[in-house]
Amino acid sequence: MKKNTVFSILTCSIILFSTSCKKDTDTTESSETMSDNLLLQDYTGPYGGVPAFDKMKVEQIEPAVIAGMEQGLKDIEAIANNTDAPTFKNTIEAMERAGSGLDNVFTYYGIFGSNMSSPEFREVQGKLAPKLSEYTSKINQNEALFKRIKSVYDASQKTPLEADQQRVLELTYKRFEMNGAELDDVKKKRYAEINKELSSLYNKFGDNVLHDEENYITYLTKDQLDGLSEGFIKSAAKIATDNGKDGQYAITNTRSSMDPFLTYSTNRELRKQVWTNYYSRGDNGDEFDNNTLIAEILKLRRERVELLGYKNFAEWRLQDRMAKTPENAMQLMLAVWPAAIARVKEEVADMQTVADASGQKSDIEAWDYRYYAEKVRQKKYNLDSDEVKQYLQLDKLTEALFYTAGRLFNYKFTPVAEGKVPVFHEDVKVWEVTDLDSGKAIGLWYLDPFARPGKRSGAWATTYRSHTTLDGPKTVLASNNSNFVKAAPGEAVLISWDDAQTFFHEFGHALHFFSSNVKYPTLNGGVRDYTEFQSQLLERWLSTDEVINQFLVHNKTGEPIPASLVAKIKKASTFNQGFGTTEYLASALMDMKLHLADPENIDIDKFERETLAELKMPKELPMRHRTPHFGHVFSGEGYATAYYGYMWADVLTSDASEAFKDAPGGFYDKEVADKLVKYLFAPRNSMDPAEAFRKFRGRDAKIEALLRDRGFPVPTEN
Known part of the structure; x- marks a missing residue:
């Protein structure tokens, strides 16, 4: 997810928001002409403005990032050199607005990096990585700026600010402290050099994995299809044809293709080949091998935190997480x-x-x-998993997401007419999200569901604009992204139960975005071992009777899923x-x-x-x-x-789900749902996560709920 761009550039998340960060100033275009660059312009059109995805070009990225960084540093210098006594308003609040010119740029950047990558973009990405690292270091190591932040922070320890202001201040102060603001000049220089080196290594690592995903495709002939479903075979045939291999069948090097093949193919040698391709990504002993890169990354991370006085990277990283150590x-x-x-x-x-x-x-x-x-x-x-899959149609599951959002959050999702909102690929669909309590449109939901060349693997959620009220309410532009295998023409897209859970999971992130009630951009951030909790919790609604009975219908007959099959699914839940x-x-x-x-x-x-x-x-x-x-x-x-945060979040999830199980209305109990939104979704990072969970549950979470969930033995107290 995006926070204030100045501070989010080097905190790229693979599940939520990918901004590998990069640049070289060999461009001849000056910043004075940047007002003509689409990527730097305010969004226009409906819903408070929307990204011009239909007009973006790779060649616009580099000059836009350069110009955005130049303006961002001017913003920071203006704050740092302000001659007025430092206050929350003229220092911290001003920082919340600083660097906003890069916000839109990184929306487009994220699309090119995650959804529509190309050799041309990867070249730009590689050039920009060290420059963006330098940009971040210049801000984090600005002595005059940190002196003002510290002054406001020290004053707040005697006279606390309003709760949300105090939270922003403490997060800002901690971020600067953790990133070397108090180092001497020699150590600051080395700290910045390390970040610059790491940014290039991170970029190279991701490019290597993407290379192996795109170049290790297994092509089958007709006599090698035993065990595979008709729908999977048709899809594999289309992918092969699209790749110039008409008459063959393609197993791509992604989880969504690998997983069903390994589950159903009767050909053991082919299973071994597909498995080996997938689990050897980045480990093939060639120029795209990542082992040496990883060793260098670990070495640089250790050196960097030792400059700050920490023993290892983990000790430094976890101090502001729920786990702490x-x-x-x-x-x-x-x-x-x-x-x-x-x-x-x-x-x-x-x-x-x-x-x-x-x-x-x-x-x-x-x-x-x-x-x-x-x-x-x-x-x-x-x-039979394939039997279950016949009732898991992507379109129907999308309706199930909307139903769940309506029952818990009182949100309504309405399709946006094609052409009204620009998209970056024909597969992307858009819905308007309305809060029925207020009757107002609160944002748009974009869905990019299918795998394709240039799109990174996995599933993730991100925002193109987050909610804040600092300068008036902003509508949310949120996106969910998956890698389902597209069905053959005229066929329904069928997915596995695991993939359906992931679909709900990522939608949980989107609901977290839409429910935000924060004023300051920084508070839209999150504590890593907590932000997966809300999304993991939403997975539980897939298996509720209301969703099963309404949205799980057979793709051919339209008949609802039989009660006997549902009983089998629930009985096998810990399988x-x-x-x-x-x-x-x-x-x-x-x-x-x-x-x-x-x-x-x-x-x-x-x-x-x-x-x-x-x-x-x-x-x-x-x-x-x-x-x-x-x-x-x-x-x-x-x-x-x-x-580890997924496991930490799963403890919270298991415990919170028991609150619903025990409620009179079950998973749709209004009182518990209202508390869910009030304490666990809407505050985002404006409240300490442990405190937020206690307000919801009345106590801390217990690991026993997780063990019960997974069917593992629960230790008894002596």
Whole structure:
């Protein structure tokens, strides 16, 4: 998500907002002509103005960023050199407005970086990375500016400001302190140099992963399709044709293509090939290999925080997170880990029995896990994932999102007529969002659902404009982005239950954006191990009776999903939790251990292998994100030593969901829903997350709810 641009450039999030940041001043266009650059202009049109996505061009990016940075530094200098005594209004509030010229630029930049990347853009991106790093360092290390911030902060310790002002002030002060504002000149210089080096490394890391996603495609012939569904085959045929391979079938190197193939293909050797392609991204021993880059990133991160007096990156990073310390984060993960790997052992035993009976004369391997897990699901619960998928139509699930938003938030989503709001690709659709309590349009929701070349993998949410009232109320422009495989013409887009949960998850982020009631842009930010809580919580509404009974209908017959099938889904709700929990936790533990280790001469491949062995990682499954393609952690800093945050948020989610389960109206109980919006969504970062949860729940969250959710043993008190 975007906060004030001046301070958000180097805090890029892979799940929420991607702004890898970059530039070189070899352009001859001067800033005096920048008023003609579309990307720097205010949005025009309906809904308080909308991005001109239909007119943006890659060549506009570099000069727009340069001009925006020039103006941003002028804004900062004006604040820093103000001769009036520092106050909240002339210092902190002025900073909230500083650098606003870059806000729109980075909306377009984010689209080119995440949704419509190209070799031309990546070249610009690489040139801009060090320049944007320098820009941020000039602000963070401005002594006169920090002196004014500190003066306002010190005064507030004696005479506190209004609650939201105090929160903005404390977040601003802490941000500058954590980024070297109090270092001496020599250390400041090195700190800035490190940030500049890292920005280029992050950019290169992401480009390498994207290269491997685009260039490792598995093409099948007609005799290699056994086990695959008709819809998947038609989609794979279209992708192959689009890639100039008419008559073949393409399995792209993305999760949305890999996952169903590994689940249903009967061809074990092909499963191995597809699995290997996917989990080897960034690790192919060629010019696009990321292992050396990771080692350098870890070394530079450690050196940078040592300048500030911290022992390691994790200690520095977590001080302003809910976990506070690496020890607390590790304690949570290791409390769940034994139960997770124990469950994997049980799951593998069940799968091996099925594999042996089918004639497979070898042990379960990682490329077998999804395939035989599906066989076990069918045997144990008589539940076929492909049968469930026939009731999970993307269009109907989109309606389910709107229904949920209406019941909990009183929001209405209305399609915007094609052509009224510009979009950057024909696949993108737009809805107007109305708050029925006020009767006012509060923003627009953009949906970019399908995979395509140049679009990064995964699913994420972002904003093109956030709500604030500092200079009058602003409508929200929010976007959800997925990588579903487009169906063949005339066919419904069918997705898996897991993908449907992710769809709800990302929509939870969008609702968090729309519900904001903050005045200051900084308060639209978030605490990383808390911001995933709201989105993870929204996943729970997918399995409510109201959603199931209204929106899960068969794609061919239109018949509602049978009650017997729903019962099977709910009965199997904790099935395969060993796999899901272990693959995630392994990545989170690896993230933390890498940043706690001595980075000098670290061998990334060896460290990964030895750490997994030390954790007794089951050999039958991989980490969700292997280190060489762990973009959350190494293509930016948003989730570095913070990937554990999904687990932290899941504790909050499990506990909060029990509040709904226990309420008279269940998951649609009005009183609990009102508290949900009031304390957990609308305040954004204007309230300490722990305090906000206590106001909602009446106490702190308990890990026992998480263990119950996953069907793991809950320890009893002695």
